[in-house]
Amino acid sequence: MQLHNKNILLAISGGIAAYKTPDLVRKLTALGANVRVVLTTSAKAFVSPLSLQAVSGNPVHDSLLDPAAEAAMGHIELAKWADILLVAPATANIMAKLALGIADDLLTTLFLATTARLYLAPAMNQQMWQAPATRRNYALLTQMDVTMIGPASGEQACGDVGYGRMSQPEDIVAELVGAQEHVTCGDFSDKTVLITAGPTREALDPVRYITNHSSGKMGYAIAQAAQRAGARVILVSGPTQLATPAGVERIDVTSAQQMLETVMAHVKSCDIFIATAAVADYRASHISQNKIKKKDDELTLTFVKNPDILKEVACLPTPPFTVGFAAESQNVEHYARQKLINKKLDIIAANDISREGLGFNSDQNALHVIWADGDKRLEPQNKKHLACALLTVINDRYNNKKTS
Structure with missing residues (x-):
């Protein structure tokens, strides 16, 4: 499988869609990926670190300075370990921080410190998704070679309907698998x-x-x-x-x-x-x-x-x-x-x-x-x-x- 033995660092920010992440981890590990999980402080209000540890088989990280890590620099070790850094869900707040290069917690610091391939799965209210600031940040991130997965459209937790829902775990996994296949569309240079x-x-x-x-x-x-x-x-x-x-x-x-x-x-x-x-x-x-x-x-x-x-x-x-x-x-x-x-x-x-x-x-x-x-x-x-x-x-x- 294309994800076999790939080191995937899943970074979870504080949105309601975080409840989908244990299923996402399970689907990634089923394909042979090695998964480690990073949680922001607000993400822990939506998903249990213990459940993520159980499905990933690895400790969950939430601190910028980890006393258990070599030289207490856990973020550097994780950044070097990862082949893929996937932020899911990526809230409007996290997208803004990443677009501007702000590094004030473990997730945002990892984003700057890694050379891994970068993926974001946006998740937010439909009005926040349409906001000019979010569109600007989206454009900045894509210019930084960040691959966006979604968002999808549909009914949201707040009752609104529109774009902003995080893509389903199976669609996220399919995107990661497809990216490893190195499919070429042909040469359209000079066209x-x-x-x-x-x-x-x-x-x-x-x-x-x-x-x-x-x-x-x-x-x-x-x-x-x-x-x-x-x-x-x-x-x-x-x-x-x-x-x-x-x-x-x-x-x-x-x-x-x-x-x-x-x-x-x-x-x-x-x-x-x-x-x-x-x-x-x-x-x-x-x-x-x-x-x-x-x-x-x-x-x-x-x-x-x-x-x-x-x-x-x-x-x-x-x-x-x-x-x-x-x-x-x-x-x-x-x-x-x-x-x-x-x-x-x-x-x-x-x-x-x-x-x-x-x-x-x-x-x-x-x-x-x-x-x-x-x-x-x-x-x-x-x-x-x-x-x-x-x-x-x-x-x-x-x-x-x-x-x-």
């Missing part, structure tokens, strides 16, 4: 990749709009993977709560028309266009200047078709290598092949949104990648790993087209 992601919002009045369930996770994962593979990445994003991947140029838009205008302004400079965004097919023919009042039992609205961004790009005189997505609930392959032909695409990636636990708002997905004379099925997996698998196919087909 510019233009990606659309997320939903669009089409206004009805100053208060209401129509949209869809797209989270943007797939597009953001592709953007991150392409950037790490050497590409210059321009990400045109509809409204999401996701943080911008490190090194990616992000342009925020709201409506389908705005997305089209932004794409057309940048498409001539790109080599590859990947359209993952779930663009609304229709928009209101008239946007009310005032809030539509509730009067009758029925309300009739008239809609007009939105521009087809993908088709407009593919039909340019000299289009980039164009990759479309088809989210379908029935006859998935049939509709995807029609879309591939009708829109003159190089590749289409089809996903079956009727499959439970995959697609919209999930961290997992599966794709059936289709081109004119072939296809490849990418089995269900974490979207970050799926992004790399998809880019491998894109890179192969792109190079094949260039040499043919």
